[in-house]
Amino acid sequence: MLGRTGNIISWTIVRVPPADFFDQAPYPVVLIELDDGGRITAQLVDWEDRNLKIGQKVTTIVRRIIKPNTEGVIPYGIKVKPLW
Amino acid sequence: MKVSIIGVATTKFGELWSVSPRALAHEAMSGALKDAGIENGRIQALFVGNMLSGMLGGQEHLGAFFAEELGFSHAAAIKIEGACASGGLAIHAAVSGILSGQYETVAVLGVEKMTDHKPEDVAAALMGAGSSQERASGCTFPGLYAILARVHMLKFGTTQEDMAAVAVKNHYHASLNPNAQFHRPITIEAVLKSHKVTDPLTLLDCSPISDGASALILSIKHQASSINIVASSVATDTLGLAERNNLTQLQATKEAAMRAYKQAGIEAKDIDVAEVHDCFTIAEILALEDLGITKKGDAAGGIRRGEFTLGSAKRVVVNPSGGLKGCGHPIGATGVKQVVELVEQLRGEAGKRQVKDARVGLAHNVGGSGATAVVHILKK
Numbered sequence A: 001m002l003g004r005t006g007n008i009i010s011w012t013i014v015r016v017p018p019a020d021f022f023d024q025a026p027y028p029v030v031l032i033e034l035d036d037g038g039r040i041t042a043q044l045v046d047w048e049d050r051n052l053k054i055g056q057k058v059t060t061i062v063r064r065i066i067k068p069n070t071e072g073v074i075p076y077g078i079k080v081k082p083l084w
Numbered sequence B: 001m002k003v004s005i006i007g008v009a010t011t012k013f014g015e016l017w018s019v020s021p022r023a024l025a026h027e028a029m030s031g032a033l034k035d036a037g038i039e040n041g042r043i044q045a046l047f048v049g050n051m052l053s054g055m056l057g058g059q060e061h062l063g064a065f066f067a068e069e070l071g072f073s074h075a076a077a078i079k080i081e082g083a084c085a086s087g088g089l090a091i092h093a094a095v096s097g098i099l100s101g102q103y104e105t106v107a108v109l110g111v112e113k114m115t116d117h118k119p120e121d122v123a124a125a126l127m128g129a130g131s132s133q134e135r136a137s138g139c140t141f142p143g144l145y146a147i148l149a150r151v152h153m154l155k156f157g158t159t160q161e162d163m164a165a166v167a168v169k170n171h172y173h174a175s176l177n178p179n180a181q182f183h184r185p186i187t188i189e190a191v192l193k194s195h196k197v198t199d200p201l202t203l204l205d206c207s208p209i210s211d212g213a214s215a216l217i218l219s220i221k222h223q224a225s226s227i228n229i230v231a232s233s234v235a236t237d238t239l240g241l242a243e244r245n246n247l248t249q250l251q252a253t254k255e256a257a258m259r260a261y262k263q264a265g266i267e268a269k270d271i272d273v274a275e276v277h278d279c280f281t282i283a284e285i286l287a288l289e290d291l292g293i294t295k296k297g298d299a300a301g302g303i304r305r306g307e308f309t310l311g312s313a314k315r316v317v318v319n320p321s322g323g324l325k326g327c328g329h330p331i332g333a334t335g336v337k338q339v340v341e342l343v344e345q346l347r348g349e350a351g352k353r354q355v356k357d358a359r360v361g362l363a364h365n366v367g368g369s370g371a372t373a374v375v376h377i378l379k380k
Helices: A019-024 B021-036 B053-057 B062-069 B086-099 B119-129 B132-136 B141-156 B160-174 B188-193 B251-264 B281-290 B299-304 B323-327 B331-347
Strands: A005-014 A027-034 A039-043 A057-064 A076-082 B003-010 B045-049 B076-080 B105-112 B196-198 B212-219 B227-236 B273-275 B360-367 B372-379
Touching (some): B021 B105, B062 B076, B086 B227, B160 B299, B227 B251, B227 B331
Parallel strands (some): B045 B105
Antiparallel strands (some): A005 A057
């Protein structure tokens, strides 16, 4: 799942987040068409306003999804960042 | 098929902090039984539509819970869940129960209690309707429809004003509905100026969090004056948007509608009054296109020209109750309320909201971002 590139085919900016994502808002959620086929929905990180456009190239990376729970397990997952 | 609706009732929808789920259910069900003119001993099975009782209320076992509460002693009782389509699915299960020959007279209860929780907790619970990938992205339920809205805007030139026109129409209809959550008409400007929730959707593009309950009594026995369910169909699609084939439509709606029109022997143009799933303004635009009421890309223009508004409608009035947007959206209750509204319309008892000469009605209820769709067709 890592290092796969694609481009943005739709996006939104979540300004009213669900409980676990409070510390991250506002953040973009993007729908990506992957270069090698298929699509994914992921949070866009390390972004600027100019990256929120159809066709923006991105790559998949590992990031912490939300804060650890009381047992200390850190949930990691796939997010995407812009390729400049 | 033909299943008679012999009793209907709904509570007010809104922030009903002082009303418990038990009280909501009592009000809706006793109203429906009274409307049907029967005692609760006649009810052989109860079908309960609800989404969040477990996540928000810690109680999942709603069939038995409400059978006990409503005095349906030892009756069959089942909880049905399909996100925001829970109510419509409960009706489908009830219809199936009757058509199977197993039950003669059944009750449907759609109920939701969700306003006495923090918005961020409700938002998290609502994402139970999406895919795990969507949950991990931090997307919210309105966020999913915002993503769909942007695609529709790109493909068909749909504008913010087009979406706002849905909210304006449905708040106007709601102002004529004593049970609606919202009472005042709004303007396009007000929608555009309201707080951005998830770009491009603003607060007034989104249906509210609501409490409420609605109920139906269904019977295999027909009377000349009964309003009848003549089609009940369910279709599904992928849970997540990333796995969909086409992002400019909800295929589940199209499939369910095609099956329903076939079951009822009608076409989209035969519908006089429709209650469609406007969880967000863009959803009504998609619904009119996917139900075949307009051609693809034509719904927004028709809505703006008032072609689906009470008083100026050309062919079909859409969401005379105010829809989810204006009347409110207690999740499990909505699909049932839609049918309550259609029955009142077809009986000629809709008062200020009456659609003239309404003979054929359609209810459209969607779960998630289009993963489940339920279509019911009613005839006088």
